[in-house]
Amino acid sequence: MNRTVRQLLNTAEQRYLETAEQQQLWQQFQALSSRLTVYERIRTQEAQMVRSVTRQVASADEGAVLAALRDWVGALRGAALAMVLDDPEFFDQRVGQWLRSRPGSPLHGTLGSLLQAQLKTVLGAQEWPLLAPYWEQAQRCLCRS
């Protein structure tokens, strides 16, 4: 649950929500619907995007690619869920700190850029901005150098 909704629900514990507050709640629920659509697209396209990325780094060491991809797949799933909840803190607590503890690899940068290109293609100009802030969070965790 994101911070705005949580705060509104806490407010509603003591009194009815005012019109502006109800409006805020409506906006959150409407945005949730769009975010769930993006989430579903990422879920169904994940395998295709990742396979396309691996084909582009076919000459690299397979074990190292898989290890770095594993981090990116975990990051993508965490970012997608944080996007649904519209909650950067959720990303940081659930996966961000873990990702920051992962051993750095030059492949993180390469694979991250390739996967980002895939995501932009799959999501398009309308949907990519919803995921982008959370994807950037993941990039900050995995591409530290």
Next chain:
Amino acid sequence: MNLDTLLNQPVPTDYFAPGVYVQGDLELGTLSNRRGNRLVAIPEHLVRGIEAGLVQEIGKATPLVLQRCRRHWGQHLFARLAEELAEYYGKPLADLTMQEFIYCLTRCWQVHGWGQLHLDWSYSAQGLILVSIYNSPWVRPHIGTGQPAAHVEVGLLEVLFRQLTGREVQCVQIACISLGHGLNQFLIGLPERLQPVVDWVQSGMDAATILQRLAT
């Protein structure tokens, strides 16, 4: 692992992630971890009460008893960690990288409210590991007994690292919140490596001087 496995299976991330690891059931009035094992939130006053009661009943033997209790707890904690982490990450504990294990250990400390644990390998050339714990719940600040008093952590760390390394390592506390320091600090290593440190602590030497001596 191959690509199909990666794409068709859950990718484990942070086992001790807050909000997932600790769960409460208000109906039952219970807390449990993500495997359903029961957790109990112990009030600080109970911790203080147990120690005060022990001091009253057995006096100078209190540190020894507390360390024994924590060794017992440490054995169970290690066994539980080994089982839970192996199940979650899909590989035996021995196959986790040291980085992964240390991360899990520090998150385990955080999520249980035992403070912030930091491991420092700068003294590995001397055969020692420096462990720092901030916000420890086990000792009261500034009670001034003259000697470090985090007996709970000494016993717990000692047994954890014995299980982890398979060696009879010892743990010596060199800084303590009870003595006015901002954290508890411990050195862990084989007894012959630690003996000078034990002597320095008993003579009242402060942690900074001890660490400086080790580094030279």
